[in-house]
Amino acid sequence: MWADEAALDATQRRLDEWESTLADRARRAQSLATRVAALNGTAHSPDHTVEVTVDSAGRLVDLRLDDRVRQHSAAHTARLIVATTRTAYADLLRRVTVTTRETVGADDPTGQAVVDSYRRRLGDERSDPDADR
Template structure:
């Protein structure tokens, strides 16, 4: 009977540890989700005439144009806005990667899948030479 009771106690401890582990993971996931929702990406063109802000989904939330932009062609301005937006996406991806790695660690498969998903959606084009993050 003692052996059965010891095995039962060991099983209870394992279940308690498992439950605690699940609760901890759920809490970390909730915290991470809240932090990711609050992230933004920001970039400024090299000439400082354009500043772009994107939200956690990569959607444009703010666009600031210096008055001097009027001296440029519309095509040039459009290219700079697109380049600066790509740089803001890269900034968002960098922040998301840092936040996810901090919360889940480097080797967490869920964290890696999350980062990969954002990379596919936002693009990981680092070739935005005319914009600063």
Template structure:
């Protein structure tokens, strides 16, 4: 009497457990790949280069000697604009990682993407020819 129902229940639990394990592995892969992520951009007509880690923190800054002839306010502006462009590259790269791991339509995927989109929005009017990587 209970044999078939019990077999079906055990199969359902096994399938559910496997699905949960698969999602956990995808989330682990997402976290590991995002943690290794960096973004980069150049500014000031190629005289400034910045690199950021996955949290958007500055990890490298290179200034060409020619920026020493600029007013300090221009140097500050160019560094900050270049930093924002480097940070903005993270959102696109995280979108690719989310799509290939947990999926952009999952709750986890949407949460991760929303966080990056809020912290590192696209830079409006960023058609100035500067490089982003």
């Protein structure tokens, strides 16, 4: 009978460890979600006439134009805004990647899914299977 009790104890310890591991992963995932939600990405155009900030969802939340944009055509300024927004997206992706590694680790499947999701949503060419064409 003792062998059955020992097996039962060992099984209980494994279940306790599994439960603890799941609880720890849930805490880290919640921490990641909270930290990522607070992130933003910011970029300046090469000539510093345009500054763009996007929030954690990739939405434009701030756009600053230096008075020097008046020296350029509207089309030129529009191109600068679009290009600078893409750079702000890249900054956001970089911040999400760093935060994910710090919070859950680079090899964590949840973390990888979060970073991959941002790559797809923000148009990072590494997530596009046709990008090498």
